[in-house]
Amino acid sequence: MTVEEKGGVSRRAVLTRSGLATGTAALALGLTPSAAAASPPLTSPAFTGGRFARERCRPACRTRDYQPVVVPNGTKCPWKIVGGAKVFHLVCEEFEHEFAPGLTATCWGYNRQVNGPVLEMVEGDRVRVYVTNRLPEATTVHWHGFLLPNGMDGVGGLTQKTIAPGETYLYEFVVAQSGTLLYHSHHDEMTQMALGLTGMVVVHPRGKKATVDRDFALLLHEWRIDPGASRPDPNEMTEFNVLTINGRCFPGTAPLVAKTGQRVRLRLGNLGAMDHHPFHVHGHFFTVTETDGGAIPASAQAPETTVLVGVGQTRTVELVTQLPGDWAMHCHMTHHVMNQMGHGLPNMIGVDAAKLDARLQPLLPGYMTMGHNGMGDMASMPMGVPANSIPMVGTRGKHDVITMGGMFTVLKVRDRLESYQDPGWYENPPGTLASVASGADLQRDGIDPAAPAQVAPGEVGGLGV
Ligand SMILES: [Cu+2]
Numbered sequence: 001m002t003v004e005e006k007g008g009v010s011r012r013a014v015l016t017r018s019g020l021a022t023g024t025a026a027l028a029l030g031l032t033p034s035a036a037a038a039s040p041p042l043t044s045p046a047f048t049g050g051r052f053a054r055e056r057c058r059p060a061c062r063t064r065d066y067q068p069v070v071v072p073n074g075t076k077c078p079w080k081i082v083g084g085a086k087v088f089h090l091v092c093e094e095f096e097h098e099f100a101p102g103l104t105a106t107c108w109g110y111n112r113q114v115n116g117p118v119l120e121m122v123e124g125d126r127v128r129v130y131v132t133n134r135l136p137e138a139t140t141v142h143w144h145g146f147l148l149p150n151g152m153d154g155v156g157g158l159t160q161k162t163i164a165p166g167e168t169y170l171y172e173f174v175v176a177q178s179g180t181l182l183y184h185s186h187h188d189e190m191t192q193m194a195l196g197l198t199g200m201v202v203v204h205p206r207g208k209k210a211t212v213d214r215d216f217a218l219l220l221h222e223w224r225i226d227p228g229a230s231r232p233d234p235n236e237m238t239e240f241n242v243l244t245i246n247g248r249c250f251p252g253t254a255p256l257v258a259k260t261g262q263r264v265r266l267r268l269g270n271l272g273a274m275d276h277h278p279f280h281v282h283g284h285f286f287t288v289t290e291t292d293g294g295a296i297p298a299s300a301q302a303p304e305t306t307v308l309v310g311v312g313q314t315r316t317v318e319l320v321t322q323l324p325g326d327w328a329m330h331c332h333m334t335h336h337v338m339n340q341m342g343h344g345l346p347n348m349i350g351v352d353a354a355k356l357d358a359r360l361q362p363l364l365p366g367y368m369t370m371g372h373n374g375m376g377d378m379a380s381m382p383m384g385v386p387a388n389s390i391p392m393v394g395t396r397g398k399h400d401v402i403t404m405g406g407m408f409t410v411l412k413v414r415d416r417l418e419s420y421q422d423p424g425w426y427e428n429p430p431g432t433l434a435s436v437a438s439g440a441d442l443q444r445d446g447i448d449p450a451a452p453a454q455v456a457p458g459e460v461g462g463l464g465v
Contacts, residue, residue, distance in 0.1 A: 059086045060122030060206060067210035069120060069202045069267070070420075071217045072254040072409070074246040077110075077117040085126040085172070088119055090141065092185075092197060093134035099225075099242055100252030100339070100405070102390045106231045108135060108195035114247035115219045115271070116183070116199030123178045123206040129171045131163060138162035139197065141171065142186035144312070145292040146201075148173040156187030178205040179290050180217070180267040180314040190273070194223070194234035196247070198271035200314075212318060213262035214420075218245050220279070220309060220331070220407060222272035227340050227389030237274060243336045243406035250337070250408035251395035256329070257412045257420045258321050264411075265289075268307065269314040277331040277407060279315075280306040284327065284411075286319035306332055321413040326398070326426040331407035339405030340391040398425035 059081050060066060068076075079088045090110045097107040097114040110116030121127055131141050140162055142154035152173045156162040163169045181201040185192035200219045221244045224236030232242075245253050258264050266286070268279055287301040292314040307315045330337050385391055394401040414423050442449070 059084065059125050060204070065206070066120075066122055066204035067212075067215060069118060069215045069217045070256075071118050072246055072256060073248045073252070074115065074217070074219075075111075075113055075117045077119050079119075082128075085128045086121065088127065088129045089132070090116065090129060091132045091134060092139050094136075097196065097247060098252070099223075099244060099247070100249050100390055103225070103242070103249075103339070103388060105223075105225050105229070105388075108192060108197050110197065110199055113199075114196040115221060116197070118199065118217050119183065119201045120204070121175050121201065122204045123175055125175045127171075127173060127175060130168055131171065132168040133163045133165050135165060135192075138164050138187055139185050139192060140169075140187045141183055143171070143173075143201070144182035144184060145179070145314070146173070146181055147176045154186050162187050175203055177294065178203045179292065179294060180269060180316050181292055182219075182269050182271060182312075182314065184271055191234040193271060194236070194273055195232055196221075200267070200269050202267060211263070212265040214256070214258045214264045215267070216256055216265065217267045218269070219247075220245060220268065220270045220272060220277050221247065222275055222336075225340065227391055228386035230388070240272070240275065241338075241340045243277075243331065243338075245407055245409055249339055249390075250330075250405050251402070253409040255326075255410040255412045255422050257414070257417065257423060259417050260321050260324050260413055260415045262321050263318060264321060265316060265318050267314065267316045268309045270309040270311055272311055274311065275333070275336070276308055276310040277336060278306045278308045278333065279329070279407075280332040281317075281319065281329045281411065282327040283325060284319045284322055286317040288315055289318050290314075290316035321411075324413045324415050324426065325428075327411040327413060329409050329411050330404065337404040337406045337408045340389055 077088050077090065079086050081087070091112075092108065092110060093112065094106060094108050095112045096104050097109065098104045107114045119129070129141070131139075133139050138156065140154045140156040140160060143152065146153075150159055152171050153159045154171065160169075181203060183199045183201055185197035198219065198221060200217050202215075202217055222240035223242040223244065224233040224240050225231075225242050226233065242249055248254075256264075256266075266281075269292075270277055285303040285305050286307070287303060288307055289296055289301060304317070307317055309315050335341070390405065394403045394405070396402070412423055412426070414426075417423060437447070441447075
């Protein structure tokens with residue numbers, strides 16, 4: 001049986017088809033086949049990296065060539081220059097990671113970081129990234145969104161042999177674009193990304209001055225860690241209970257600090273398994289300036305307060321800080337701002353639990369049915385929880401308990417700052433804080449708290465009423 005009879009492709013067939021394909025592509029470009037043949041093929045090293053490869057750029061250095069990105073709760077991968085190339089080293093291994101005080105798990109990551117360290121590059125840099133595998137199984141690294149030679153794309157089996165435990169592989173390419181990109185395992189993806197083998201790459205444009213005052217990298221991720229468990233569960237498909245920004249869930253997330261009137265860039269990426277995250281910023285509007293595919297023309301940018309960051313996407317937004325304060329920033333899916341909340345609970349809202357409690361307390365001293373007045377109180381009550389878990393654990397804010405966890409952090413804007421360290425809670429100027437209405441307020445505006453709620457005429461009823 002020949003190769004073609006088995007459904008494979010013979011060498012002759014490949015030659016014939018590639019010849020046809022070259023001619024078709026050349027016609028589409030308005031070239032004759034002979035002119036196309038004179039151009040360097042797309043796979044030649046001379047083409048890869050675009051004009052930057054031909055120009056042989058010097059490696060860009062931070063103080064001179066770009067404004068470094070800030071990674072709240074995270075780090076950046078160190079690099080060195082060797083022979084005109086920027087050299088990074090990623091080590092894949094297992095280690096203990098703290099998601100927030102009270103919750104740690106055994107994760108897989110790069111350079112003992114979840115998410116991995118941000119790789120910071122500049123358009124035109126020739127980069128060499130060494131990847132050492134200290135995991136118990138093979139892995140690869142995929143350079144998500146990069147324009148690079150096929151063999152550097154990092155898809156196990158398809159574009160390279162996998163990196164066996166103990167091996168060190170080298171990825172080398174010229175960075176042909178700028179923007180916010182990603183890197184992650186592309187072998188046994190379900191397991192390896194669920195355990196943490198994900199990271200962000202920030203590529204600064206070459207030869208351009210910084211256009212923002214603060215530049216933050218925020219990688220979103222989701223995990224299933226059962227209360228008391230010591231490892232994330234990579235088999236989970238729907239019920240994720242730990243939602244993170246740069247590997248941390250609130251109250252473990254560091255605030256983002258900026259001065260009033262500064263232009264702030266947020267580079268948001270999502271390498272979670274299944275969920276998209278509508279990321280919302282309070283007190284501001286922003287514009288989406290870039291995706292992982294490149295810059296969005298100014299004419300196509302619109303003001304937004306929430307941006308949907310889909311799985312496998314980056315969205316870069318820019319805002320100008322408006323008013324000082326502690327402004328919430330979070331995923332707007334309400335189950336994504338919770339920590340290890342069980343979702344299989346019976347609905348107790350509105351249940352009169354007094355009789356139930358009276359009957360159960362002789363059997364279970366101190367028993368109290370929870371959730372019948374909503375879940376908010378749970379965050380403020382001392383509850384016995386399994387070791388190494390933070391279900392329904394709130395944190396004390398300046399004014400009261402903050403009931404949120406998960407994919408939540410705070411943008412702290414101040415008129416004056418000594419540094420970009422956490423400035424503490426915002427002091428609200430007099431007259432700018434919601435508080436209990438005084439008798440004088442109620443009297444002035446004719447508000448009776450005991451009166452039936454008012455409904456404007458014409459706004460009740462429906463079809464046929
Ligand atoms: Cu979300």
